[in-house]
Amino acid sequence: MTSANWYKVLDELINRGHLAAGGDLGRIVRDALATHVGVDGLLYVSDLPQRHLHPLGTDAAAPVAPIAIDGTRAGRSFQRVEIFRDHDPETGTPVLWVPVLNGTHRMGSLRVVPPEGADPDDATLRQHCWTVGGLLGHLIIAKLAQSDALHRARRPRPLTVSAELLWQLLPPQTFATPDMTVSAVVEYYDEAGGDGFDYTADGRLGHVAVFDATGHDLQAGLVCSMAMAATRNARRVNETLAGIARRADTVLREHAAETRFATAVLATVDFDSGVLSYLNAGHPPPVLLRDGRIHKMLDEGRRMPLGLQHLDDADPTLPGREQLRPGDRILLYTDGVTEARNDRGEHFGIDRLVDIVERESEAGLPPPETLRRVVHAILHHQRGELHDDATLLLLEWPTPRHPKLLPSEALRPADDRAVAHGHPARSPGRLDPT
Structure with a gap:
């Protein structure tokens, strides 16, 4: 050989x-x-x-x-x-x-x-x-x-039409450059209604986003798809975070039913300075993880959900800003994660979520495996039957220098x-x- x-x-x-x-x-x-x-x-x-x-x-x-x-x-x-x-x-x-x-x-x-x-x-x-x-x-x-x-070969069960639509739009569930790592996971994978995620990294700026459209039907999938397409379209002509959100407002108000909208977190990280900027459109607040524990909830930059902002109103919302330290992680999630209930009516909750993320990370697992196990824990909490889509996205800045994340580095x-x-x-x- x-x-x-x-x-x-x-x-x-x-x-x-x-x-x-x-x-x-x-x-x-x-x-x-x-x-x-x-x-x-x-x-x-x-x-x-x-x-x-x-x-x-x-x-x-x-x-x-x-x-x-x-x-x-x-x-x-x-x-x-x-x-x-x-x-x-x-x-x-x-x-x-x-x-x-x-x-x-x-x-x-x-x-x-x-x-x-x-x-x-x-x-x-x-x-x-x-x-x-x-x-x-x-x-x-x-x-x-x-x-x-x-x-x-990748489907143990057939997808719904809504899930079929969304899986064609979602980027790969793991992505890494020397400047950031993104891992994401979606469950119910086969009946996905309106959850989605997105990211990109070009030059010295990275973007991440998580979406949750109202409803659990094909219309929810369409609203999420429109929100993702609108934000990508605006992002690719170098719009600001506010401009990206406004583009989604325009598209959803013009093409979605009046009762349909999407919550979202839209965020950027400056790779050189480590400054995170973010808008929260009616979504659960992201969590900043530092030194193995919750450092703070990121609760600034709040605005109306995408599609509910009046197009003729000036948008006074200023993005929230957070100075990251090397090794910080940002956890974004939809309410299907924290609000998952067990037989006793107990929510899965943010504390349980972060505890599992930290415990699995400390075990030396790569980020995608950490999130895979978190989703399995959520399913176990509800005896295998989720009642809402559950989406998680973990952003790390910069990418930890670890051979499990960068195959090319592992070959040095x-x-x-x-x-x-x-x-x-x-x-x-x-x-x-x-």
Whole structure:
């Protein structure tokens, strides 16, 4: 398994990928690995609620069962964004589980069975597998919009039309640059009514937003979609936060029913100064997390919900401002999170929410895994039956220098990472001892 042979794997994936349908990716990677490096590979994609990994490109006559993300080695690889060693339960053959990433967004896992006699702990083997996993993540995203087969693989249950609409508009659930990390999650994923999130990072400014439209039907999805499109449209012509909100007001008042509106938080962070500016359009206040606990609720910059501000009225609302410190995190959420009730009528509440976020973060989990577990805790609180959409978004400034968040950084030489970060480095290819 020379580097030249691994290059041939990448070459085949890229060139066959140009004319491939999404449902072909599992077969293409399996063929390329077997032909050029003698590796048995099976591609799995995560479903939207991030509860199972589903195989792609398997023989219909010999179906392969999905793998639970919780409680399995494959799932731990997905959760922690690391290569994990496992073994085949029938043959005892060593197996590697390799994260499949689009940037920092977790798309699934690649099951790799090295050829007989190969060392599964070999650093070079793991580096090559890591690179293949990164390429596959990009290919999945490139093919997703035109592939019903990929969409079906990611849906344990059919979506409502409203959820179908919103999932086409939402950006990836995890995004990172050296200046910020954003992780977000939406539940009910399959019946999403009117919740949404958005973000962007260009130049020295980052934007984040969370939306919650009234209702739990297709009209709610339409209102949320219009609000997202209007704010993106204004943002892309460099409008101020006030101008972005006013654009959404205009669109919703002209095209939505009179009783329909959307609450939202619209925020920017200046990467150089660390100044957070935000408008709160009738939404629950964001939480500033500092040093492992709630520092304050961000309750300034309040204005009417989007679509309720009269277009002929001057908008006197000034954005709230907060000076962030490096390592600060901003938690945005919809009321479906904090107002979730259990059988005794107890709200999930902000304190419980922040406690879980901090506890899971201190356990060394990446932000997307932290939020995935928060959503599962909310579902458990309501015995698996939410009564409203629940959306969470976690913004970190700047991006913590940690290999779990930046795959490219994880591939740097260990000595360089240790010096840069001031702590022992972890390679994506390390053998997890547990």
